[in-house]
Amino acid sequence: MNKILIRNCRYLVTLPGSMDGMIENGAVYIEGSGIVAVGKSPEIEAQYGHQTGIDTLDAHEKAVLPGLVDAHNHVGEVHSLLVPGWLEAPLTGIIDATDRMYWPAYNWLTEQSAYDLTLFGLLNVLKHGATTHADAMIFPDAIYRASLEARARTIIQPQMITSVQLSDARDEQEYLAHTEAAIRNYHAVGNGLIHVDVHPSAIYNCTEGMLIKGMELASKYEVHFVTHIAESPDEMDRLGALFSDRGGIIQYLRSIGLLGPRTILFHGTLLNEGDIDILAESGTSLVHCPSTNAWFGYCAYLPYMLQAGLRVGLGTDCVTHNMFNVILSVLQHHNIMPRGLRRVDPMLIFELATLGGARLLGMQDSIGSLEPGKKADLITLDLKDNTSLFPLSPQVFYSMLALNGAGCEANDVLIDGVFVRRNSEFTFLDESAIIARARQWCDKFSIDYHRMKGANQPMFHRVHQEFQHHKERFI
Template structure:
């Protein structure tokens, strides 16, 4: 997929200095360039790497901790207690390594994260050679890393200073939500994001309860409240937006907000289904995200998110033409990049852009007979079909083998840390 959304049979991409040099028919690329390293996959599809616009990577260690419970109960009875007792820099480093390995093996080349000890997330992500937009969480109660939002804001300022300009890591400001921060904190976070020209990441209107509470407390929806107090940054990414209404979408368009749509999470937690077609009709860019793997979703599978996004849009509107495959693939690539304000750098195969791309095997029973490539990408191909991953021009996965991470070591450490989590939740119980 390039700027013209061409589909090139027997195509090739030339890469140099971490960027794409040329895209075209293989014969032309072979004639124009001599390669020091080649990846030949004649039975594969070559596409841009997938862009995950919302997740919580280190929560991979809490995977499946509490399934089939409502969001607030999930948070208050399971996740918050588990995090308070267990989340340390070590926990975050190993949880992130596990998540990064899973994401790369399933074709994601850029992910967007908001969690704790985000400097450790950044270090591990860069070490693995993955691209990420990372936000230090700011929340209005004692967190595992910082006890007050003021401390978290100060840490975020340092985090931005350290990582801004890095080739792989884009720092961000991440107030958890309007309902977990006071007005002063929300305004300070937005001002910081604009001051440094970085994204602001925030959960908005994920549940109906959140909206109802906001109306009772502020006389406005979360989106309108944030707009009213001047807490929407120029590069804001709203996660979920399930219960954003017409006025909210108008406000989002006015502020240039991008939406991170998390279909698996919204379905699994019973939060609802946002009218994504209406967001797109309003001109709001929409990306996809798997959210956290600790019960709101249990994996980082962007192929699953694409498939679900299209099908639930069709099912809820009784319109089989809603969210066609090509649009959904754009949401997972170039439109997701636009949500993050990175569309000039990633999201499509164009000369001058960062060389983030993947190959997907077509030598699979479910890939025959071959048909429209966008249909195959969204409805047919699986995350396990990803063969090779290139990020910033460097091969991080070759023939499904991670080259920058040590799977056996990660699995052993993940099992050890998960055992500690489960033991901690049993403490004090009869």
């Protein structure tokens, strides 16, 4: 059995959210995929360090942390980031962004390009210390293959959409069948490394029937139901008007059975206190993605969400962002938002980025902290020659990490007891080759996009208008 001792850790964070959870000169002992012991280094070494064949890592110039949990990302979409540079007018909101940027980019994907671009995205996810991530994309088979190759802990969330036809499914039935097949084939496989959720893309681009059938599917397999909500003003204004006679969009979702502990909402950027209270009461969870939300000029009311007792995790929502940047965004955005409740404590932000995400995903018994019995998912940050995280002390550790961690890459990344990155090198992935393939795909996307534009060809097929929740209302 694999045995790993990480010893002499200058700072070892075992339990995020508590100063008692930080050990100076700490050690972690791992067998197989699980943590056996954490504590002061001399004690752990005396008990376990004498064994032959043990893999020992000296961390006297490192901080050792639980792996970060990126609870919302779109890992295989890096090519889409080229599109804003080709547009005649800037994007005005999420509806416009899906129409002119994301759906043309997603619809261009194939099984092979989705696989290669997911591998590229995983380089960025892992390099920046997210040992668990949720990936809302099309092509779940490609995500599965890439995730296993990278040995990344992945929650596959196959996007289902009824308002447009994208390249991996034709209609509502096919999307639902696609997701069900992904659950049957991949959920909880790979020693529990891979999970699958049910993911109607958003309230505005799925019919009510799809939303309800999606929840039925999630209930049948006891997985999460996840969707985007209240991301930008163009969306929220329409939803507010459409559901004013139902008490607003959140009341409407509750009335059709879509809220509860099974549900995870992404963003909630424009939700008010009343909406947040309903979500908290229902046991619904929410992923806060401040870095991308800022593109559309808003920021979710996180301090109130936390006060209301809403279960919150953090997400990047963009493949080239990273969780340290998200932590910085949380630190800064909530300090300057003109609201009654402001500021989020840096230690709490780190807790949201680890245990918070784990709780939201229902994985708090296995990840999110470094405790005996949990999975060995951890990262190290190199403190030698580090001019950002300097000077460090236990008292300033979390504030320095929140403010200056954004420039850091994880030195070592351990997932399920396996080093997927060691001494700043990937152990399974050929980084140069993956980046070269991603560059080729982006070049091809550029050529294909401009050829189609030049020929006036549609970039995707529209099936019905957005916001068509009730067929009797909108047809």
